Amino acid sequence: MQKSFFQKVYETVRLIPAGKVCTYGIIAAHIGSPQAARMVGWALNKSALENEFVPAHRVVNRNGLLTGKIHFANNNTMQEMLESEGVAIIDNKIRDFEILLWKPY
DNA sequence: TTAGTGACTGTAG
DNA sequence: GCTACAGCCACTA
Secondary structure, eight states: OOOOHHHHHHHHHHTSOTTOBEEHHHHHHHHTOGGGHHHHHHHHHHHHHTTOOOOGGGEEOTTSBOGGGGGSSSTTHHHHHHHHTTOOEETTEETTHHHHBOOOO
């Protein structure tokens, strides 16, 4: 049984340690389709609806911008979760993004 | 079955 | 430096 694109996304995102962040592009590239970054976000959106534990709040776009927050119930839910893990957010962006960036390799 | 859509990214103008 | 467009895969109507 081959793992679906979905499952690979879940597994990769779950590898992100607390206090670190990753980008859709990196995850997509790790899976094998760098240009399918949109699917990563979409997969995370679905995962939340399916009660899958995936730290989607640790995934942002390549600028460190919290674009995914729009899919959370409240606009500051994503930010609060990140801040509780020690990630500083300024104006919807990750502070020291390059330092906090984590890669699966 | 086909068409449309989406939490993005890289390249070109 | 900014804007526009194409490409990626899976799901829903």
